[in-house]
Amino acid sequence: MRRAGLLFAFTGILLAGFVPATASAAPGFTTSMEAFEPGGTISRVNVNRPSSDRSAAPQRIANAAKVTPIETNGPSESTFDLVFVGDGYTSTQMSTYSQHVRSSIAALFAIEPYKSYRKQFNLWQVDVVSAESGVTNDPTQGVRRNTALGAYFWCGGIERLLCVNETKAKQYAAAVSDVDQVIALANTTKYGGAGGGVATSSGGNAQASQIVAHELGHSIGGLADEYDYGTCDTREPREPNASALTAAQMRERKAKWHAWLGKPSPDGGTVGAFEGSRYCKTGMYRPSVNSLMRTLGQPFNPPSTEAMIAAFNREG
Numbered sequence: 001m002r003r004a005g006l007l008f009a010f011t012g013i014l015l016a017g018f019v020p021a022t023a024s025a026a027p028g029f030t031t032s033m034e035a036f037e038p039g040g041t042i043s044r045v046n047v048n049r050p051s052s053d054r055s056a057a058p059q060r061i062a063n064a065a066k067v068t069p070i071e072t073n074g075p076s077e078s079t080f081d082l083v084f085v086g087d088g089y090t091s092t093q094m095s096t097y098s099q100h101v102r103s104s105i106a107a108l109f110a111i112e113p114y115k116s117y118r119k120q121f122n123l124w125q126v127d128v129v130s131a132e133s134g135v136t137n138d139p140t141q142g143v144r145r146n147t148a149l150g151a152y153f154w155c156g157g158i159e160r161l162l163c164v165n166e167t168k169a170k171q172y173a174a175a176v177s178d179v180d181q182v183i184a185l186a187n188t189t190k191y192g193g194a195g196g197g198v199a200t201s202s203g204g205n206a207q208a209s210q211i212v213a214h215e216l217g218h219s220i221g222g223l224a225d226e227y228d229y230g231t232c233d234t235r236e237p238r239e240p241n242a243s244a245l246t247a248a249q250m251r252e253r254k255a256k257w258h259a260w261l262g263k264p265s266p267d268g269g270t271v272g273a274f275e276g277s278r279y280c281k282t283g284m285y286r287p288s289v290n291s292l293m294r295t296l297g298q299p300f301n302p303p304s305t306e307a308m309i310a311a312f313n314r315e316g
Helices: 059-063 091-108 166-173 206-221 247-253 302-315
Strands: 028-036 042-050 066-071 080-087 121-127 181-186 199-202 274-277 280-286
Touching: 028 206, 059 166, 066 091, 080 091, 080 166, 091 121, 091 181, 091 206, 166 181, 181 206, 199 206, 206 302
Parallel strands: 080 121, 080 181, 181 199
Antiparallel strands: 028 042, 066 121, 274 280
């Protein structure tokens, strides 16, 4: 499925208004990323990363990677091609990698509306073989692993932020003819992940699979983050689940999610206009008290679900 900018600057997620990655002086670069904590809390952070995180892999190696079609449901023009690559899995651990891929897929499709629209996805596994097993800085800082994608915890000094070399990950993923989203699974049971040019997740940690569901909310539904962290833009955004309008203004103007106001929300409340969204503490509203775009482990709220389904139907 082709979308403008789909292989996000998810170093600042795909849509207008999100902060793109910016290069800084050598030897490294600075990028804006989503960081995730075990309790489901999400934040956006500026991370200083080494230049090695952008170095390229030998193309002959990437071209030789084995590709396994896990599930194909139609031509790429009308489906979403989700491509998994792995890091920290040795040649004798490919079965473990396959299990982690399938566990991540199972967790994703246990969530609505992914569950009901699974036929809108093509799912691919690219086998990336590492020289050593595991992840750098796991279980403690200072542990070094020689892996194909260079996955490491403590990215930017944040323990659970799991970074990889995104250039290499995309080169390996390109073994699949059409790629809409790359998910890099790391061979670890420690919770961690990141929203970046490539989404990362701990392959052996079930809770970390929620990261994938959150990030696809951006790329498929064009959804905004519903959490806040400070500096923001309070102009009316185009994302369907964030607004500078109050509930009264939505009703009056028949704008945004006005048709959902007062209706039940899966988080146990009702749809309204709750202040604090799209990184703003004030002046920007979200549809529900909580949702997957605010906290991992939560369901999508109704306006976000509606946007996801509309996107699936456009491509079907």
